[in-house]
Amino acid sequence: MSLQEIIYRFRYALSIAELSALALRPFACPLCGPSLLLRLARDSIGVRCLRCGASAITLSFAAALAAERPGYRRERVYELSSRGPLFELFRRQIPDLTYSEYFDDVAPGASRGGVQCQDVQRLTHADASFDLVTSTEVFEHVADDRRGFSEIRRVLRPGGAFIFTVPITDAERTVERAVMSEGKVQHLLPAEYHDDRIRGRGAVLVFRDYGRDIVGRLRAAGFGEARIDSRFERAFLGAGCLVVVARV
Numbered sequence: 001m002s003l004q005e006i007i008y009r010f011r012y013a014l015s016i017a018e019l020s021a022l023a024l025r026p027f028a029c030p031l032c033g034p035s036l037l038l039r040l041a042r043d044s045i046g047v048r049c050l051r052c053g054a055s056a057i058t059l060s061f062a063a064a065l066a067a068e069r070p071g072y073r074r075e076r077v078y079e080l081s082s083r084g085p086l087f088e089l090f091r092r093q094i095p096d097l098t099y100s101e102y103f104d105d106v107a108p109g110a111s112r113g114g115v116q117c118q119d120v121q122r123l124t125h126a127d128a129s130f131d132l133v134t135s136t137e138v139f140e141h142v143a144d145d146r147r148g149f150s151e152i153r154r155v156l157r158p159g160g161a162f163i164f165t166v167p168i169t170d171a172e173r174t175v176e177r178a179v180m181s182e183g184k185v186q187h188l189l190p191a192e193y194h195d196d197r198i199r200g201r202g203a204v205l206v207f208r209d210y211g212r213d214i215v216g217r218l219r220a221a222g223f224g225e226a227r228i229d230s231r232f233e234r235a236f237l238g239a240g241c242l243v244v245v246a247r248v
Ligand SMILES: [Zn+2]
Pocket: 029, 030, 031, 032, 033, 035, 049, 050, 051, 052, 053, 054
C-alpha cells in the first residue's frame, strides 16, 4: 500500500466516522485470517478488516465465494480489477489468474502499466476461457449491462460461474438512472457517482439501481442458473452485501 493510499484511507475513515457506531471485535477475516473488525459507520464501507483493509462488501464477497465455489483457487479465474485487498488475495491464491481494468483511453486487449484493458461489453478473450469470473461493484457502472453479462457468459466454460456484487435494492425492478444514446450519456434521474480505486472519489457514473430482477437479466444473457446469496448480507458487525451467483 502506498503512502498516498494510507493517507487517503485515514482521511476517508475520519470523514465517515460516527461515534455511536464505533466498534472493534476479533473476527476470522475471510481474506486474511484472524484479525480485528473495525466499525466506523453503520454501512458497508464503514466496516473494515484492520489487517487487510477489506470493506464489508469485500468481506461478504469473499465469504460467499468460499461457500459457493470452494475449489476456486485451482480454477482459471478472471477478476475485473487489479487493485485492493481482494485482488492481492487472488494474486497469492490463484496460479491461473487473469485480471483487467477498464481504461476509456486504452484499446481493449492493450495494456497500461502492466494491466490489460478490457471493456466487459466487448471482451477480447476467447469463448470458454475461464472457470470463474468475479467482480465487485462494477456492473452498475456498465452502460449496456445485458451485453456485458452475455460477454461474461461467452468467456465461461460449461460448468463455469460468475460471482459478483453490485448494489441491489429491495425493489423488484431495476431502475435505469442513465443510458448511452449516440455515444453520449443521457440522464434519466439525477446523476449519481461512486468512488473508484483508479479514478478517485465520486468519479464513476451509476447507470442503474439494480432490483431483484437482476437474476432475470442474467438468465436472459444465457446463464442457466442465477440467484442472490444473502447469507453474508449483515455478517460483519451488521454490514455486508448481497452476492449474485450465476452459473452457466
Ligand atoms: Zn482481512
